[in-house]
Amino acid sequence: MVATSPLATPDWDYAPAPESADVVSIAPRYGLFIGGEFVPPAAGEYFATLNPATEQPLAEVAQAGEPDVDRAVAAARAAYGGPWGATPGRDRAKYLYRVARVIQERAREFAVLESLDNGKPIRESRDVDIPLAAAHFFYYAGWADKLAHAGFGPDPRPLGVAGQVIPWNFPLLMAAWKLAPALAAGNTCVLKPAETTPLTALLLAEVIQEAGLPPGTVNILTGDGATGRALVAHPGVDKVAFTGSTEVGKEIQRALAGTGTRLTLELGGKAANVVFDDAPLDQAVEGIVNGIFFNQGHVCCAGSRLLVQESVADTVLDRLKRRLGTLRLGDPLDKNTDIGAINSRQQLDKITELSAAGEQEGAERWSPACALPDRGYWFPPTVFSGVSQAHRIAQEEIFGPVLSVLTFRTPEEAVAKANNTPYGLSAGIWTEKGSRIFWMAQRLRAGVIWANTYNRFDPASPFGGYQESGFGREGGRHGLAGYLDA
Amino acid sequence: MPDRRAPRAKPEKSSATKSSRKAPSPRSGGERPASDAARRPPAAGGDTRLAVRKTYKLFIGGAFPRSESGRSFPVTAPDGTLLAHAALASRKDARDAVVAARKAFGGWSGATAYNRGQVLYRVAEMLEGRAGQFTDEVLVAERNNGRESAARDVAAAVDRWVWYAGWPDKVAQIAGGANPVAGPYFNLSVPEPTGVVAVLAPPAAGLLGLVSVLAPVIATGNTAVLLASGPAVLAAVSLAEVLATSDVPGGVVNVLTGRFAELAPVLAAHQDVNAIDLTGTEPADRAALERLAAGNVKRVFAAGPGRVAEDWAADPGLRRLLAFLETKTVWHPVGT
Known part of the structure; x- marks a missing residue:
C-alpha cells in the first residue's frame, strides 16, 4: 500500500521478505483422522482447500458424511471407555505437554501452513496464533492432574465425547482452545475444523499421533456445514462446543433443545x-x-x-x-x-x-x-x-x-x-x-x-461473551467448567 | 370457627394446568374461599368474628396489580376446598413483569454486595416473623403431612434466605480471581449477573421450593420474573408480600401466578429475558421451551430431560448460584 498522507514518508519502500513456503510439506490429499489414523471418507468425496491469496488449491481434503461422523464418535466413545478413560490425570498432562512441545518445535511449519490456508499475515500466525496454541496446550496440561483443586468439587468427572466445531479465523488456535481443556478434563474429542481452513488441524492430527495419544482420543473430521450439523446433533455426543456465527449458534442451541447435551457457544460480536x-x-x-x-x-x-x-x-x-x-x-x-x-x-x-x-x-x-x-x-x-x-x-x-x-x-x-x-x-x-x-x-x-490495549489473549484468561455472543468461557480455570460434570 | 361453613368445591386435581376448565365465578354464591381459619388462631372466648380474606394478586414492579386481563382462577386445596381466586396472569402481564425487571436491573446489580446481602437477610427476618402464617398456608394449600412438617418447611425456607444472604459478598471470590497472563497486565475475572431471569418455579415444592429457586437468582444481582403455578401460587403471592416489606427494590422480583402452558413460552421467547430456569416444567415440555430460548441465546437452567427429582431440603450447593452469572475479564495495563 502506498502512503498518501504528506506526513508519511513517501519514498521508501520495503523489499519483499517472503517466508519460504517450502518449510512445510502439503500432501495432495488428506483423509479423515479417526481412531488414530488417516482414513478415506466413506463416500469417497473430497474438496479442495484454497490459498485465499492466490485462489490456487493447496490440497484436497475429505468431505466427512454421516457414516464418518458415526465412525469418529464411536472411536471417541471407545477411547473414552477404554485407554483415554483409563489414563490418569498425571499422564494426560504429559501427553498434552508433549503436544505443546511439538507445536513449539514445528512452529514454523504451522505458521506457514496457517498463512497459506487462511490468508493471514505470517507475522500474525508466527507471533500470535501458533505460540498461543502451544501455550494453551501447555496451560491445560497442568490442570489434568489438578482437577480436584479447580473448585468443581473433590472429584469432578469428564462429560464423555465432545463434539467441537471451530471457525476459520484462527484455525489452529481454535483447535487448541477446544481440545486442550476437553482432554485435560478427561474427555475424548471429535473436532471439525472449518471448511476453508482444515490444514493446520490435520497437521495437528499428525502431532497428536506423534505424541502417542491413544487412538480415538482425538478425531478430526473435515467437511462443510453439513458435517458440523451431523456432529453436533449426533446422539453419541455428550458435549458440544461451537465457535462461529451467532446465527449458526442459535441453530445449534435449537437442535440440542431437550436433549440435555451440554453446550458452549462462542459467537459473534460487535465490540x-x-x-x-x-x-x-x-x-x-x-x-x-x-x-x-x-x-x-x-x-x-x-x-x-x-x-x-x-x-x-x-x-x-x-x-x-x-x-x-x-x-x-x-x-x-x-x-x-x-x-x-x-x-x-x-x-x-x-x-x-x-x-x-x-x-x-x-x-x-x-x-x-x-x-x-x-x-x-x-x-x-x-x-x-x-x-x-x-x-x-x-x-x-x-x-x-x-x-x-x-x-x-x-x-x-x-x-x-x-x-x-x-x-x-x-x-x-x-x-x-x-x-x-x-x-x-x-x-x-x-x-x-x-x-489501553486490544485483542490480547492468554490461556490463563477466560474468554467468552454475554447475551448473543454466547455462553460458557474458554481459557483459564473457567474453561474447564464446560468439560466437567460439576 | 366462622369460616368452616364454606362448602367444599368439587375436587380438582390441578386447577392451574387445566386451561380449559370453567372458572367458577367468585360471585356465584355456591363457592366461597374456604377457611382462613387455619391461618389464624380461632377467636378467643367463643366470640365469632368474620374473617378478613386476602386478595391474591400479582406482584409487578413493587406493586400488587390484578391481572390486566381481569382474569382469575380458583386455587383449591388437595381435598378440593376452594382457597382463593388468584389472578390469572396474561401474556401482557408477563411482558410488563419483564419490563419492570429490566428497569430494576441497573440499580440492583449496581448495589453493593453488602447491601444485597442485607436485603436478603431482611427477607429472612420478615419471613421468620410470619412463619406462622406461612405454616398455615402450606398446611392448607399443599400437603397434609401435618403442621410440624409444614413448620419445618417454612423454617428451612427462612434458613435458605439466610444462607443465600451470605453469598452476594463472597461469590466473586469463589467464581472470579486474578489470572496470571504472560504480559504487563493485571488481568481480573469477576462474575456479573446475567440480567433478567425468568424462573418457572416448582409448582409443588412449597415455600422452600420457591425460595430455593428465587434466592440464588437475586443474590447474584439478577432480577427475576417468577412464574408460579399449581399449589404454589398462594405461597408465591404471600412471599411477594414479604419481599414487598423487606427492602427489596420494586421490580427486582416480580411474581406472576398463572398457567405454564400459556406464559412459559412467552418468557422463553422474550428477547429481553437473558436466562430461564425450567425447574418447574415437565421434562416433556422443555424441548419446545429451549428452542424458543435459543432465539436470543438464553442461558437455560434445568435443560434437557431432567435429573432425578430435586431434594429441596438438601444442601443446595452452588449450581443455582453460579448458573446465572457471566464472567467478565478485564485486562488492565501495568506500567509507570
Whole structure:
C-alpha cells in the first residue's frame, strides 16, 4: 500500500521478505483422522482447500458424511471407555505437554501452513496464533492432574465425547482452545475444523499421533456445514462446543433443545472500542488498528465500533487515517505484511455487501490508496465515519477490515452506545485515568474488556461473551467448567 | 370457627394446568374461599368474628396489580376446598413483569454486595416473623403431612434466605480471581449477573421450593420474573408480600401466578429475558421451551430431560448460584 498522507514518508519502500513456503510439506490429499489414523471418507468425496491469496488449491481434503461422523464418535466413545478413560490425570498432562512441545518445535511449519490456508499475515500466525496454541496446550496440561483443586468439587468427572466445531479465523488456535481443556478434563474429542481452513488441524492430527495419544482420543473430521450439523446433533455426543456465527449458534442451541447435551457457544460480536479525550492518542490509534485490522478483522471480538469522544474525534480520525496509509496489504507470507487476504470468496462478498450498505445508509466511506493484488480475495482497510447507531454497519457483525466510527460526549453516553447491541463479547477502553477504566469496565456488558490495549489473549484468561455472543468461557480455570460434570 | 361453613368445591386435581376448565365465578354464591381459619388462631372466648380474606394478586414492579386481563382462577386445596381466586396472569402481564425487571436491573446489580446481602437477610427476618402464617398456608394449600412438617418447611425456607444472604459478598471470590497472563497486565475475572431471569418455579415444592429457586437468582444481582403455578401460587403471592416489606427494590422480583402452558413460552421467547430456569416444567415440555430460548441465546437452567427429582431440603450447593452469572475479564495495563 502506498502512503498518501504528506506526513508519511513517501519514498521508501520495503523489499519483499517472503517466508519460504517450502518449510512445510502439503500432501495432495488428506483423509479423515479417526481412531488414530488417516482414513478415506466413506463416500469417497473430497474438496479442495484454497490459498485465499492466490485462489490456487493447496490440497484436497475429505468431505466427512454421516457414516464418518458415526465412525469418529464411536472411536471417541471407545477411547473414552477404554485407554483415554483409563489414563490418569498425571499422564494426560504429559501427553498434552508433549503436544505443546511439538507445536513449539514445528512452529514454523504451522505458521506457514496457517498463512497459506487462511490468508493471514505470517507475522500474525508466527507471533500470535501458533505460540498461543502451544501455550494453551501447555496451560491445560497442568490442570489434568489438578482437577480436584479447580473448585468443581473433590472429584469432578469428564462429560464423555465432545463434539467441537471451530471457525476459520484462527484455525489452529481454535483447535487448541477446544481440545486442550476437553482432554485435560478427561474427555475424548471429535473436532471439525472449518471448511476453508482444515490444514493446520490435520497437521495437528499428525502431532497428536506423534505424541502417542491413544487412538480415538482425538478425531478430526473435515467437511462443510453439513458435517458440523451431523456432529453436533449426533446422539453419541455428550458435549458440544461451537465457535462461529451467532446465527449458526442459535441453530445449534435449537437442535440440542431437550436433549440435555451440554453446550458452549462462542459467537459473534460487535465490540465498542471507546476512546476518551485523555487517552494517549498515538497508543490508542495503534490499539484501534490492532482492534479492527488484526487478522483482516476476522475476529469475533474485533473492535469494529470505534466510539471516540467528540472533542478528540477529528484528531483521532486524522491520525488513524495517516496510520492506515502505512499499513501494507499483500502476500501473507511476506514478513512485512500487515493485512493479508480475506479468507474466502463468500466472506469477501459479505464484507462488500455490508460496506455498500454503509454507504447507502449515508455513512462516509474512506480507504487509503491501496493497490489490491489481481488474484485472491482482498479488501482494503475501510473506515466509515458519521455512522449512526441504527446503521447496519453499527449493528451487524462484518467480520472484515471495516471500522465504524461513532462519537460520544459523556462517559454515560459512551456506555449506553457501547451496550446498544445484542452482542456482548468484548470492549476496549482508552483513557489515562485508572478509576475511569474500572468505572467503564463495570458498566460495559461484555465478557472481555481491554484497557489501553486490544485483542490480547492468554490461556490463563477466560474468554467468552454475554447475551448473543454466547455462553460458557474458554481459557483459564473457567474453561474447564464446560468439560466437567460439576 | 366462622369460616368452616364454606362448602367444599368439587375436587380438582390441578386447577392451574387445566386451561380449559370453567372458572367458577367468585360471585356465584355456591363457592366461597374456604377457611382462613387455619391461618389464624380461632377467636378467643367463643366470640365469632368474620374473617378478613386476602386478595391474591400479582406482584409487578413493587406493586400488587390484578391481572390486566381481569382474569382469575380458583386455587383449591388437595381435598378440593376452594382457597382463593388468584389472578390469572396474561401474556401482557408477563411482558410488563419483564419490563419492570429490566428497569430494576441497573440499580440492583449496581448495589453493593453488602447491601444485597442485607436485603436478603431482611427477607429472612420478615419471613421468620410470619412463619406462622406461612405454616398455615402450606398446611392448607399443599400437603397434609401435618403442621410440624409444614413448620419445618417454612423454617428451612427462612434458613435458605439466610444462607443465600451470605453469598452476594463472597461469590466473586469463589467464581472470579486474578489470572496470571504472560504480559504487563493485571488481568481480573469477576462474575456479573446475567440480567433478567425468568424462573418457572416448582409448582409443588412449597415455600422452600420457591425460595430455593428465587434466592440464588437475586443474590447474584439478577432480577427475576417468577412464574408460579399449581399449589404454589398462594405461597408465591404471600412471599411477594414479604419481599414487598423487606427492602427489596420494586421490580427486582416480580411474581406472576398463572398457567405454564400459556406464559412459559412467552418468557422463553422474550428477547429481553437473558436466562430461564425450567425447574418447574415437565421434562416433556422443555424441548419446545429451549428452542424458543435459543432465539436470543438464553442461558437455560434445568435443560434437557431432567435429573432425578430435586431434594429441596438438601444442601443446595452452588449450581443455582453460579448458573446465572457471566464472567467478565478485564485486562488492565501495568506500567509507570
